[in-house]
Amino acid sequence: MPTLSDIEAKVSRGERLVTEDALFLFNHPDLLAVGQLANRVREAKHGDRTYFNKNMRVEVTNVCVASCLFCSFAKLEEGSPGAHTMKLEEAWRELETRMDDPPSEIHIVNGLHPGLPFSYYEDLIKGFKRIKPDIHMKCFTAVEIHFFAQHYKMTYEQVFEKLKAAGLDSLPGGGAEIFHPEVRSRISDDKATGAEWLEVHRIAHRMGLRTNATMLFGHIETFEHRVDHMQRLRDLQDETKGFQAFIPLAFHPDGNGMKNLPAPTAIDDLRTIAVSRLFLDNFDHVKAYWVSSTPDVAQIALRFGADDLDGTIVHETIYQAAGSTSPQGLSYAQLVRLIREAGRIPVERDTLYNVVKEHPRAAMPEAAVKVKDRKAHLHVIGGAS
Ligand code: SF4
Structure with missing residues (x-):
């Protein structure tokens, strides 16, 4: 069994953590100590820079042949109450109406609709x-790509060739849930397996597409399952170097097959961010997705290992369906303020982490100025201790 000092020493030497280290950190009672260690790694990689982008979510259909226990978004059949599939013009209008201040990225994820042609x-x-x-078109989870391959009888490569020709630029990280079959078979047994999810990303990386990776935590999984999940991602990243960001997603229970479970607490959210920052040494970015954790907790996470807040989003519906109290979108100014008030430097990025605009650091908050002045005053009158 390692100690916290052993792990601190490993982090200082830049040595890779092993499963036992991550489990020790997940179980350690001192969240602040774990967070501080993760913050050291975060600052060594990025200093105070904290990334966000101007993006827009579009979910074109919630009709889905799968039946994931945690999903409050999907409807089984076209025509059932709440089922909706956008006409193409309706989807495009989402962007047309925002061309006065357009996003740099469109992020599309959907249900697995059995009745649409691939040309849609x-x-x-x-x-x-x-x-x-x-x-930048960041579209379709690995679960959707796997479904396309099966449903339209193509290989993953053929699906990507066609979508790239249409303009696909990268893949989001959704659909990963928990890879371990003990959990996956109970919460989502009728969609891509963990191995299939990883294979889709392996091929995407080989074909020059960058992708992200998520983990849905805080339901029936154990810490061992979380570490196993991260281990599989770290192994693939060693092989391909194609992942950009890791995004832990907090489970929300409203309106789904696991509504009897409580949602994970803020402490679990922060600890998961911190441990992932320490364990996933080959991932450049760990994202605090404000939609899943709330803007308040995501802001605090910027001191617990996270260096990215995602983006403006504009119109999120998946977490809204699961009872999230987060807003559907945040303004550019709100994101800048969240980052600045965490004492960080807001950096607007594009999807591939090229810098669009770096904002100046915030002036020191008023309370801090007062403390500083008081210290200077005490120094003048206090003399030499
Ligand atoms: S999580 Fe995705 S695949 Fe599963 S039921 Fe919901 S929309 Fe369908």
């Missing part, structure tokens, strides 16, 4: 690119 997805991407040729 190609045309969807092409239409957004027609409206704004430089928009």
